[in-house]
Amino acid sequence: xxxxxxxxxxxxxxxxxxxxxxxxxxxxxxxxxxxxxxxxxxxxxxxxxxxxxxxxxxxxxxxxxxxxxxxxxxxxxxxxxxxxxxxxxxxxxxxxxxxxxxxxxxxxxxxxxxxxxxxxxxxxxxxxxxxxxxxxxxxxxxxxxxxxxxxxxxxxxxxxxxxxxxxxxxxxxxxxxxxxxxxxxxxxxxxxxxxxxxxxxxxxxxxxxxxxxxxxxxxxxxxxxxxxxxxxxxxxxxxxxxxxxxxxxxxxxxxxxxxxxxxxxxxxxxxxxxxxxxxxxxxxxxxxxxxxxxxxxxxxxxxxxxx
Amino acid sequence: xxxxxxxxxxxxxxxxxxxxxxxxxxxxxxxxxxxxxxxxxxxxxxxxxxxxxxxxxxxxxxxxxxxxxxxxxxxxxxxxxxxxxxxxxxxxxxxxxxxxxxxxxxxxxxxxxxxxxxxxxxxxxxxxxxxxxxxxxxxxxxxxxxxxxxxxxxxxxxxxxxxxxxxxxxxxxxxxxxxxxxxxxxxxxxxxxxxxxxxxxxxxxxxxxxxxxxxxxxxxxxxxxxxxxxxxxxxxxxxxxxxxxxxxxxxxxxxxxxxxxxxxxxxxxxxxxxxxxxxxxxxxxxxxxxxxxxxxxxxxxxxxxxx
Numbered sequence: 001x002x003x004x005x006x007x008x009x010x011x012x013x014x015x016x017x018x019x020x021x022x023x024x025x026x027x028x029x030x031x032x033x034x035x036x037x038x039x040x041x042x043x044x045x046x047x048x049x050x051x052x053x054x055x056x057x058x059x060x061x062x063x064x065x066x067x068x069x070x071x072x073x074x075x076x077x078x079x080x081x082x083x084x085x086x087x088x089x090x091x092x093x094x095x096x097x098x099x100x101x102x103x104x105x106x107x108x109x110x111x112x113x114x115x116x117x118x119x120x121x122x123x124x125x126x127x128x129x130x131x132x133x134x135x136x137x138x139x140x141x142x143x144x145x146x147x148x149x150x151x152x153x154x155x156x157x158x159x160x161x162x163x164x165x166x167x168x169x170x171x172x173x174x175x176x177x178x179x180x181x182x183x184x185x186x187x188x189x190x191x192x193x194x195x196x197x198x199x200x201x202x203x204x205x206x207x208x209x210x211x212x213x214x215x216x217x218x219x220x221x222x223x224x225x226x227x228x229x230x231x232x233x234x235x236x237x238x239x240x241x242x243x244x245x246x247x248x249x250x251x252x253x254x255x256x257x258x259x260x261x262x263x264x265x266x267x268x269x270x271x272x273x274x275x276x277x278x279x280x281x282x283x284x285x286x287x288x289x290x291x292x293x294x295x296x297x298x299x300x301x302x303x304x305x306x307x
Numbered sequence: 308x309x310x311x312x313x314x315x316x317x318x319x320x321x322x323x324x325x326x327x328x329x330x331x332x333x334x335x336x337x338x339x340x341x342x343x344x345x346x347x348x349x350x351x352x353x354x355x356x357x358x359x360x361x362x363x364x365x366x367x368x369x370x371x372x373x374x375x376x377x378x379x380x381x382x383x384x385x386x387x388x389x390x391x392x393x394x395x396x397x398x399x400x401x402x403x404x405x406x407x408x409x410x411x412x413x414x415x416x417x418x419x420x421x422x423x424x425x426x427x428x429x430x431x432x433x434x435x436x437x438x439x440x441x442x443x444x445x446x447x448x449x450x451x452x453x454x455x456x457x458x459x460x461x462x463x464x465x466x467x468x469x470x471x472x473x474x475x476x477x478x479x480x481x482x483x484x485x486x487x488x489x490x491x492x493x494x495x496x497x498x499x500x501x502x503x504x505x506x507x508x509x510x511x512x513x514x515x516x517x518x519x520x521x522x523x524x525x526x527x528x529x530x531x532x533x534x535x536x537x538x539x540x541x542x543x544x545x546x547x548x549x550x551x552x553x554x555x556x557x558x559x560x561x562x563x564x565x566x567x568x569x570x571x572x573x574x575x576x577x578x579x580x581x582x583x584x585x586x587x588x589x590x591x592x593x594x595x596x597x598x599x600x601x602x603x604x605x606x607x608x609x610x611x612x613x614x
Binding site for chain 2 (some may be wrong): 086218267
């Protein structure tokens with residue numbers, strides 16, 4: 001089924017212990033769409049400047065991403081530059097130029113209004129709410145956020161996520177949002193804010209999915225031989241997660257989403273996040289195949305089985 | 308089957324964000340034996356002073372621990388005092404009094420010499436080797452170590468673990484021992500040092516079991532509502548792991564240990580480690596039952612299932 005994605009399409013300057021690139025395609029919507037494109041044809045709502053390169057657009061087109069909602073305005077694309085610590089578990093921002101993103105007012109094209117799944121990437125909560133409101137009657141709405149919105153736009157954020165089916169967040173953000181350091185307690189507080197489902201991402205250690213009043217599902221992380229660049233891994237997790245759900249729902253028709261589907265979505269999310277780390281920026285998506293994705297899913301089955 | 312355990316029987320002074328106790332039973336052999344006692348009758352090799360309290364001995368006896376190898380000498384028990392950080396992922400040692408432990412020369416009683424499983428708790432590598440040498444023909448030998456032995460007794464440690472079937476170690480120690488920050492690469496280096504099996508413990512995030520030339524098994528951690536005191540959790544993991552193996556081997560007779568058994572041992576280890584954190588020191592073992600242990604094992608089955 002159809003998946004609408006909103007977020008940034010940007011350029012990044014990246015430095016990790018394994019190398020340095022001055023300028024490479026980036027942005028949450030980019031990574032989400034590339035990951036989701038292996039399951040469905042994601043529809044992007046984003047804004048780019050006149051420096052958006054034809055070869056980068058070509059990658060998205062080749063992956064079947066619908067660019068009807070990609071607004072093009074005079075100026076430059078959002079640019080972010082950062083450097084990762086030796087263990088790559090933390091990073092320092094060196095530069096953030098909002099550029100055309102500063103005036104982003106997302107407009108959902110008519111052809112997107114029937115979208116069944118809506119994934120609201122990490123942007124200002126009021127804009128996430130605006131995109132949600134422009135979709136007629138989505139089956140499943142979820143999104144991401146970050147410490148900046150949690151701390152400085154708290155009321156706006158709480159009002160926005162109250163309408164969501166699922167919130168996806170990393171562990172430190174779950175503490176900031178809920179005021180609880182214990183993972184179970186943090187998830188319980190976030191359920192009270194609205195979302196029936198909460199996914200807490202724990203970086204290399206995996207992810208935990210909580211369903212309100214039911215229980216949880218815990219997945220360990222995939223052990224890569226080498227992490228070249230973790231940029232975009234969280235967004236690829238989200239893209240794999242929502243992409244898989246949209247595909248599964250297309251198969252099951254009108255049946256409600258099952259907890260089993262959401263568990264498998266966590267694994268597909270983990271698979272896509274792990275592939276993302278194998279190359280700088282989104283380069284791994286130039287060659288990644290569905291066959292490789294399914295093979296890694298089977299690896300997860302094998303390395304978690306014990307009963 | 309029979310399980311021999313060597314390590315410390317000690318007293319600890321503990322402070323965590325949830326409370327403070329000035330003096331409570333502790334030590335690696337204590338925690339290992341209490342955890343393993345739910346599966347087998349562990350045989351302890353350790354030393355205590357004349358301050359070893361009758362009520363603490365009574366707990367071990369009540370749990371069926373064989374104390375034939377518990378040497379009693381004049382002086383005081385090993386004493387350790389520490390305080391945990393707010394998130395309990397790190398701790399500061401305030402005091403270490405070796406006392407009678409300084410002259411510990413482990414002697415394996417004749418009645419222990421036929422032990423099938425040998426678990427060498429965290430003590431000086433030469434003493435671990437001495438215990439191993441005093442057991443006639445064990446089926447499975449494994450042990451633990453720590454940064455002090457890795458850095459200051461490296462050659463002695465390498466000679467000792469070369470004889471082991473399994474090394475159990477935490478993630479930061481695996482980096483120090485192997486020189487590799489990547490978990491897969493660290494395990495591969497440790498396989499080269501001898502052990503066919505390597506378990507890398509990741510605290511609250513779970514544990515990973517590697518089998519040389521075969522693959523790995525990853526288990527997420529159990530999500531507790533509250534961690535009161537993590538002291539002894541790693542030792543309880545080891546005790547649950549080896550206790551379960553000894554029990555499983557007793558059922559399967561002469562069949563070689565299977566990878567499946569070792570995977571289930573990781574889960575039982577995780578279960579025992581999680582119970583340990585629920586109360587200060589070893590207090591949880593005053594009431595813990597096999598029924599509670601098996602129920603938590605089934606929780607692991609439920610919260611990790613997706614295929």
